[in-house]
Amino acid sequence: MVCRASAGAVEHLPVARVRNLADYLEDAKQEEAWVYGASTVAGAVPYDQPDYRGRVVLVLGSEGRGLRPRVAAACDQLIAIPMRGRVGSLNVAAAAAVLVYGILQFVRPGLTGFHKPGNLAPTDKA
Numbered sequence: 001m002v003c004r005a006s007a008g009a010v011e012h013l014p015v016a017r018v019r020n021l022a023d024y025l026e027d028a029k030q031e032e033a034w035v036y037g038a039s040t041v042a043g044a045v046p047y048d049q050p051d052y053r054g055r056v057v058l059v060l061g062s063e064g065r066g067l068r069p070r071v072a073a074a075c076d077q078l079i080a081i082p083m084r085g086r087v088g089s090l091n092v093a094a095a096a097a098v099l100v101y102g103i104l105q106f107v108r109p110g111l112t113g114f115h116k117p118g119n120l121a122p123t124d125k126a
Contacts, residue, residue: 021059025074028057035059037067037075038099040089044080047099052106058099063092 018024025035033055038047059075061067072078081090081098090098 022068022070022074025057025059025071028055029074029076031055033057034077035075037061037072037078038095039067039072039078039080041066041072041078041080044078046082047079047102048106050077050079052103056103058096058103060092060096060099 029035034050034052035057036050036052037059038061059067059071061071066072067075067078079099081095083089089095
């Protein structure tokens with residue numbers, strides 16, 4: 001993992017460096033973690049749909065090529081960031097920011113007034 005301009009944020013996130021990612025993901029699942037892989041393939045569910053309670057492993061592939069087939073197959077679910085217009089994907093840093101923020105909104109409701117699984121829009125206040 002390369003941490004070029006993390007401004008120290010990487011020091012506060014658990015990051016794993018492993019020899020074989022697909023094998024690690026299988027080990028993580030044995031430890032009751034759910035593995036979510038970021039993907040743009042058909043069949044990936046919008047990232048705001050899964051239930052992120054419990055142990056979560058988030059896997060992001062390389063820019064341009066995405067997840068390798070064996071790594072994608074090791075994921076419990078592939079998730080996608082819905083894109084608008086002619087933008088097909090985000091760079092890996094931007095995608096990571098969106099996904100980690102979305103997951104945190106699910107597991108820690110009320111951080112910013114956002115939180116409804118399946119709808120990450122601001123909540124209406126009556």
